[in-house]
Amino acid sequence: MSWSDAVYRPFEQFIRPLEIPYRPLPTTGAMSVLWHFIRMFRGVVILMAITSMVVEACNLTIIWGLSAIVDGVTSQGVEAFVHDRFWLLAFLTFIIFPVMPIFFYVANILNSHTVGISLPITIQWQGHKAVEKQDLAFFHDLFAGQVASRLGQVANGVLQQIQIAFQSAPRFLLQIVGSVAILLTLSWQLALPVVLWIAFNIAYAIRVVPDFTARSRRSAKQNSLINGTLTDVYSNMQMVKQFAAEDTEAGALRKILGKATTTLHHEQRAYRTAELVVVSANMLLWLVLLGLGFWGLYRTTLTVGEFVATVYILQRLSASSFTFLQMGQQIFKALGTIKDAMPVLTTPPQITDRPDALDLTVTRGEIHFDRVNFAYTSDKRVIDDLTLTVKPGEKVGLVGLSGAGKTTLVNLLLRFYEVTDGAIRVDGQDLRHVTQASLRRNIGLIAQDVALLHRSVADNIRYGRPDASTTEIEEAARAAQADAFIADLRDGEKRSGYDAFVGDRGIRLSGGQRQRVSIARVLLKNAPILILDEATSALDSEAEAAIQDRLNLLMEGKTVIAIAHRLSTIARMDRIVVLDQGKIVEEGTPEELLAHNGLYARLWQRQTGGFIPDQLG
Numbered sequence: 001m002s003w004s005d006a007v008y009r010p011f012e013q014f015i016r017p018l019e020i021p022y023r024p025l026p027t028t029g030a031m032s033v034l035w036h037f038i039r040m041f042r043g044v045v046i047l048m049a050i051t052s053m054v055v056e057a058c059n060l061t062i063i064w065g066l067s068a069i070v071d072g073v074t075s076q077g078v079e080a081f082v083h084d085r086f087w088l089l090a091f092l093t094f095i096i097f098p099v100m101p102i103f104f105y106v107a108n109i110l111n112s113h114t115v116g117i118s119l120p121i122t123i124q125w126q127g128h129k130a131v132e133k134q135d136l137a138f139f140h141d142l143f144a145g146q147v148a149s150r151l152g153q154v155a156n157g158v159l160q161q162i163q164i165a166f167q168s169a170p171r172f173l174l175q176i177v178g179s180v181a182i183l184l185t186l187s188w189q190l191a192l193p194v195v196l197w198i199a200f201n202i203a204y205a206i207r208v209v210p211d212f213t214a215r216s217r218r219s220a221k222q223n224s225l226i227n228g229t230l231t232d233v234y235s236n237m238q239m240v241k242q243f244a245a246e247d248t249e250a251g252a253l254r255k256i257l258g259k260a261t262t263t264l265h266h267e268q269r270a271y272r273t274a275e276l277v278v279v280s281a282n283m284l285l286w287l288v289l290l291g292l293g294f295w296g297l298y299r300t301t302l303t304v305g306e307f308v309a310t311v312y313i314l315q316r317l318s319a320s321s322f323t324f325l326q327m328g329q330q331i332f333k334a335l336g337t338i339k340d341a342m343p344v345l346t347t348p349p350q351i352t353d354r355p356d357a358l359d360l361t362v363t364r365g366e367i368h369f370d371r372v373n374f375a376y377t378s379d380k381r382v383i384d385d386l387t388l389t390v391k392p393g394e395k396v397g398l399v400g401l402s403g404a405g406k407t408t409l410v411n412l413l414l415r416f417y418e419v420t421d422g423a424i425r426v427d428g429q430d431l432r433h434v435t436q437a438s439l440r441r442n443i444g445l446i447a448q449d450v451a452l453l454h455r456s457v458a459d460n461i462r463y464g465r466p467d468a469s470t471t472e473i474e475e476a477a478r479a480a481q482a483d484a485f486i487a488d489l490r491d492g493e494k495r496s497g498y499d500a501f502v503g504d505r506g507i508r509l510s511g512g513q514r515q516r517v518s519i520a521r522v523l524l525k526n527a528p529i530l531i532l533d534e535a536t537s538a539l540d541s542e543a544e545a546a547i548q549d550r551l552n553l554l555m556e557g558k559t560v561i562a563i564a565h566r567l568s569t570i571a572r573m574d575r576i577v578v579l580d581q582g583k584i585v586e587e588g589t590p591e592e593l594l595a596h597n598g599l600y601a602r603l604w605q606r607q608t609g610g611f612i613p614d615q616l617g
C-alpha cells in the first residue's frame with residue numbers, strides 16, 4: 001500500500017455514498033432537506049466542526065503566547081525568560097508543530113475530500129432514485145437537461161450550507177469570541193471598538209444580503225436566458241438558415257445581451273458599494289485600535305507584548321471582515337437554490353406500484369379496456385367511455401384522424417398515464433394491481449419515433465433482453481434485416497459493426513435503420529403483447545415489404561395492437577378499430593368497413609400517397 005493510500009483511503013471510505021440506503025426526501029421545505037442530509041452525515045460533519053474549531057483555538061493560543069513572549073523578553077531578557085518559561089515555549093512549539101498542521105490538514109480533508117465529494121455524490125444518487133420513480137408525464141413537462149441540472153444544484157446548495165454550518169461558521173465564531181475575550185483581558189477600551197465593529201458588520205450584512213441575493217438571482221436568470229437562447233438557435237440551425245433568419249436571431253440575442261449587461265452592472269454596483277463600506281469600517285477600526293494602543297503604550301497601561309497581540313488580532317479580524325457578507329449571501333443563495341430545485345426531487349409520483357402489487361402473468365394475452373375515460377387536463381376528454389376487448393392472439397389495427405387518441409390509448413395500456421375512470425385488464429388483471437415493471441416487460445413496443453441511446457448498436461439491441469448472448473443479438477438483427485447496414489457501420493472512435501456507437505439519440509443512423517434496430521430489440525424481447533405504432537413508417541416500400549414479413553413472423557401467436565397511418569400496413573389485421581375523438585366509431589374487417597361506407601371508407605378514399613389525411617374536409 002502506498003503512503004497516499006494509507007493516509008487518504010480512511011477519509012475516502014469514511015462515507016460510501018452508493019451504499020447508503022435510499023431514503024425519500026422530506027417535502028416540507030429547504031431546511032428540512034438540509035436537516036435530512038445533516039443527519040445522514042452527522043458523524044463526519046461534527047468531526048469537521050470540532051477539528052476546525054481546534055485549528056482556530058491554536059491560532060488564538062499562538063496570539064496569546066506571542067504577547068507573553070514579547071513581554072517576557074522585553075522585561076527579563078532572552079536568557080532569563082527562556083529559563084523561566086521553558087514549558088510555555090515547549091507548549092507553544094507543540095501547538096505550532098505538530099498540533100496545528102495536523103488538525104488543519106484533517107479539517108481540510110474532511111471538508112473537501114470526505115464531505116466535498118461524498119455529499120454531492122450521495123445527493124445525486126439518492127436524487128436520481130427519487131427522479132426515476134417519476135412517471136412519464138413529469139419528464140414531458142420538464143426538459144431532461146433541467147432535471148439533471150436541478151440535481152446538481154441541490155447537491156451544491158446542500159454542500160455549501162453544510163460547509164458553512166460545520167466549518168466556516170464555528171471557526172469564525174470562535175475567532176470573533178476568542179479575539180474579543182483576549183482583548184478584554186488586555187483592556188476593555190480595546191475590546192469595545194471591536195464589539196462595535198462586529199455589531200456594525202452584522203447589521204450591515206442583514207441589511208444588504210437580501211438585496212444581493214435578489215440581484216444575483218436576476219443575473220443568474222439573465223445568464224441562463226443567454227444560454228437557453230444560444231442553445232435553441234444552435235440546435236435549430238438548419239431551420240434558421242433555411243429561413244435566412246440569422247439577422248433576426250442575432251437581433252433578438254443583441255437585446256438579451258444588452259439587458260444582461262445592465263443587470264450585471266447593477267449587481268456589481270451593489271457589491272462594490274458594500275465593499276467600500278466594509279473596507280472603510282475596517283480602516284476605521286485600525287485607526288481607533290492603533291490610536292488606543294499607542295495611547296496605552298504612552299500611558300504604560302499596555303505592554304509592548306499586549307500591543308503586538310492587538311495588532312495581530314486586528315490583522316486577522318480585518319482579513320475576515322468580508323466573511324459576514326459572504327456567509328450571509330451564501331446561506332441565502334443556497335437556500336434559494338434548494339427551494340427552487342426541490343419540486344423536481346420531492347414531487348410525489350402520480351403513478352406508483354401498490355404495496356401489494358403482484359407481477360403481471362400473461363397466460364393468454366387478452367386485453368380488455370373496460371369503459372375507459374381519460375383526460376390529460378381536466379377539461380378535455382381524450383378517451384371517452386371506451387370499451388374494447390382484444391382477444392388472445394388477435395391483431396387489431398387502430399385507425400383514426402390525427403388527435404383521435406390512438407397513441408393515448410397505447411400509453412394507457414403501458415400505464416404511462418392512469419385512466420381517469422374505468423379499468424384496463426390484461427388476462428383479467430387490473431393494470432393498477434400489478435407492478436409497472438412486470439407490465440412493461442410483457443409488452444413489446446415499436447414506436448414511430450425510435451429512441452436509441454448513445455451506445456453501441458449491440459447494446460441498443462441488447463436493451464430488449466439484457467442477458468442476451470452475442471449470437472442472439474446477431475440473429476435478431478438478421479431477422480430485422482439490420483445486419484447488412486450494421487456490418488458497414490463505423491464511428492468516430494474507429495469502432496465498427498455491432499460495436500459502433502449510434503450517436504446522440506441514434507443520429508448517425510437513418511430513420512429506417514433506427515427502426516430496424518428497434519425491431520431487432522423487440523424481437524429479442526419476445527414479449528407476448530406487441531404494440532406497433534406505425535412500425536414501418538420510416539422505411540421505403542421495398543424495405544417495408546421485407547420487414548413486413550418479419551413483423552408477421554414477430555406477430556405470430558401474440559396479441560397485437562397496431563396503430564396505422566397508412567391503411568395498407570394494416571390490411572392483414574384481424575380487425576380494424578376506428579377511433580374518433582376518443583370513441584370507437586366503427587370496427588370490423590377492412591372489407592366490412594369499406595362496405596359499411598363510414599369514416600374508414602372515407603379515410604380509404606381520401607388517402608393521398610397512401611397516408612390518412614389530417615382532417616376530412
Ligand SMILES: Nc1ncnc2c1ncn2[C@@H]1O[C@H](COP(=O)(O)OP(=O)(O)OP(=O)(O)O)[C@@H](O)[C@H]1O
Binds near residue numbers: 140
Ligand atoms: N402529453 C399530453 N398532454 C396534453 N394533451 C395531450 C398530450 N398528448 C396528447 N394530447 C392530446 O390528446 C389528443 C389525442 O392525442 P393522441 O396523440 O393520442 O392522438 P393520435 O390519434 O395518436 O394522433 P396522431 O395520429 O397525430 O399521432 C390530442 O388532442 C392531443 O393534443
